[in-house]
Amino acid sequence: MGNDVRFITRNFGKYDPMSIDSYLSIGGYAGLKRAMAMDGEDIASLIAEAKVKGRGGAAYDMGRKWSQSRAVKAPHKVVICNADEGETCTFKDRELIKNDPFNLIEAITICGYTVNAQDGYIYLREEYRHLRPLLLNAIKQAEEKNLLGDNIQNAGFNFHIHLYSGAGAYVCGEGTALIRSIEGKAGRPRKKPPFMKVSGLYALPTCVNNVESFSIVPHLLIDDEREYISYGSGESLGTKLVSLGGNVRRPGVYEIPFGTTVRDIIYDLGQGIPGGQSLRLIQFGGASGKISDGRILDTPYTYDDLKAAGVTVGSGSILVVDSRTSVLDFLRMTQDFFSEESCGQCTPCREGNLHIKIILDKMARGEATQADIRDMKKIATIMSISSLCGLGESAQNALLSAMKIFPKIFEIGGVA
Numbered sequence: 001m002g003n004d005v006r007f008i009t010r011n012f013g014k015y016d017p018m019s020i021d022s023y024l025s026i027g028g029y030a031g032l033k034r035a036m037a038m039d040g041e042d043i044a045s046l047i048a049e050a051k052v053k054g055r056g057g058a059a060y061d062m063g064r065k066w067s068q069s070r071a072v073k074a075p076h077k078v079v080i081c082n083a084d085e086g087e088t089c090t091f092k093d094r095e096l097i098k099n100d101p102f103n104l105i106e107a108i109t110i111c112g113y114t115v116n117a118q119d120g121y122i123y124l125r126e127e128y129r130h131l132r133p134l135l136l137n138a139i140k141q142a143e144e145k146n147l148l149g150d151n152i153q154n155a156g157f158n159f160h161i162h163l164y165s166g167a168g169a170y171v172c173g174e175g176t177a178l179i180r181s182i183e184g185k186a187g188r189p190r191k192k193p194p195f196m197k198v199s200g201l202y203a204l205p206t207c208v209n210n211v212e213s214f215s216i217v218p219h220l221l222i223d224d225e226r227e228y229i230s231y232g233s234g235e236s237l238g239t240k241l242v243s244l245g246g247n248v249r250r251p252g253v254y255e256i257p258f259g260t261t262v263r264d265i266i267y268d269l270g271q272g273i274p275g276g277q278s279l280r281l282i283q284f285g286g287a288s289g290k291i292s293d294g295r296i297l298d299t300p301y302t303y304d305d306l307k308a309a310g311v312t313v314g315s316g317s318i319l320v321v322d323s324r325t326s327v328l329d330f331l332r333m334t335q336d337f338f339s340e341e342s343c344g345q346c347t348p349c350r351e352g353n354l355h356i357k358i359i360l361d362k363m364a365r366g367e368a369t370q371a372d373i374r375d376m377k378k379i380a381t382i383m384s385i386s387s388l389c390g391l392g393e394s395a396q397n398a399l400l401s402a403m404k405i406f407p408k409i410f411e412i413g414g415v416a
C-alpha cells in the first residue's frame with residue numbers, strides 16, 4: 001500500500017498487530033484515556049467540528065450521529081462497527097483491520113463511552129474470515145489490560161465487544177439488514193422508522209458506524225496540533241482512504257488529503273493505465289456508485305466537487321475501466337451483481353433489476369428498440385424512488401449516469 005499522507009493510517013507498519021504491548025509502546029490507547037477525561041458531548045462536538053462524515057457510503061455527519069445517539073436515554077445501548085465492506089472495489093476497511101486492529105477496538109470503546117453504550121459488535125464480512133483471529137486477539141488482550149470489559153480503567157465504565165461474521169450477502173451491509181443478521185434472522189432490510197438510534201439491535205438504541213469512520217477518532221482525540229483539519233477545505237476537511245482498483249498500474253489503498261484531483265489519484269498514486277490503453281470510464285463508490293469519463297479527471301476529490309461533477313464519494317472506491325471493456329458490458333456486469341444481490345423483498349428492486357438486465361442483454365444482441373430504452377429509464381427511475389432500501393434506490397446509479405455521460409450508446413444504432 002502506498003500513501004500520500006498518513007493520519008488515519010499513521011500506525012500502519014509501526015507495531016505488531018497481534019500485540020497490545022507493541023500498540024501501547026507507540027502511544028496506543030492515549031485516545032481512550034483522553035476521551036475518558038472528557039464529557040461525551042465534547043467528544044461528539046470535536047468530531048463534528050472536524051466535519052467527519054461517515055465513510056460507509058451515506059456520508060452522514062458523524063459527530064451529529066454520536067450526539068443524537070447519546071441523547072437517547074436507555075439503560076442498555078449498543079454500538080455496531082460495520083465491517084461488511086461489500087461494495088465492489090472497496091477494500092480500505094480490510095487494510096485498517098489488518099494493519100491497525102487495536103486502533104479500531106479503541107475507537108469502538110470510545111464510541112461506547114461517548115454514547116453510554118455497554119456493548120459493541122463488529123460485523124465482519126464473511127470473506128474477511130482470515131481477520132477474525134486478529135480481532136479476537138485484540139479484544140482478548142484489551143480485556144486483559146482492563147481497557148475493555150468491566151470497570152475499564154477503574155472508572156466504572158463497562159463495555160464489551162463481540163465479533164460476528166456475515167454469510168456473504170451484500171445487502172447485509174445495510175444497517176437494518178445487518179442487525180437482523182446478527183439477531184439470527186434472514187438479512188433483509190426493514191422500513192424506517194423506528195430509526196436504529198432508538199430501536200436497533202435487539203430493539204436497543206444502536207449507533208452504527210463504518211470501520212474507517214471509527215478509525216479516525218482515536219487520532220483526532222490526541223491531535224493537539226490540529227493536523228487533521230489542516231487538510232482539505234470547506235465541508236471536506238481531513239483525509240480519506242480511497243480504494244483504487246481496476247485497470248491501473250498500482251491498485252491499492254491510498255490515504256489522500258481531501259482536494260487531491262482525481263487525475264493525481266489515478267495517474268500519480270496509481271501510476272495510470274497499463275498497456276497503452278485509454279480510459280473508458282471511472283466508477284466512484286462501488287457498484288452502487290455513479291460513473292464518469294475522463295472529463296472528471298481535474299475535479300478535486302471532495303464531497304462537493306464530486307457531487308457537482310455528477311458522482312459521489314460513496315464507499316471511497318475508484319474503479320478505473322479502460323477501453324477494452326465497453327460501457328454496455330460494464331453495465332451488464334453491474335446489473336448481474338444487483339440481480340443476484342437484491343434480497344427480493346420489494347417489487348421495484350426485485351423485478352426492476354431483472355427487467356433492466358433483460359433489456360441490456362437485448363441491447364448487447366442488437367435487438368433493443370428505442371421503446372425498450374425508454375422503459376429501462378422509466379424502470380430505473382421508479383426503482384430509485386420507490387425501493388424499500390438503499391440497494392434498490394442506488395442500483396441504477398451506474399445506468400442513469402451512463403445515460404447522461406454516454407447518450408449515444410442509448411440511441412438505437414449507436415456504438416458501445
Ligand SMILES: Cc1cc2nc3c(=O)[nH]c(=O)nc-3n(C[C@H](O)[C@H](O)[C@H](O)COP(=O)(O)O)c2cc1C
Nearest residue numbers: 054055056082084085086173174175209210213390
Ligand atoms: C445495500 C447497502 C450496503 C451497505 N454496505 C455497507 C458496508 O458494507 N459497509 C458500511 O460501512 N456501510 C454500508 N452501508 C451503509 C450503512 O447502511 C450505514 O449507512 C453505515 O454503516 C453507517 O456508518 P457511517 O455513518 O460511518 O458511514 C450499506 C448501505 C446499503 C444500502
Ligand code: SF4
Nearest residue numbers: 343345346349389392
Ligand atoms: S430494495 Fe432490494 S434489497 Fe432493499 S429491501 Fe427491496 S428488494 Fe431487498
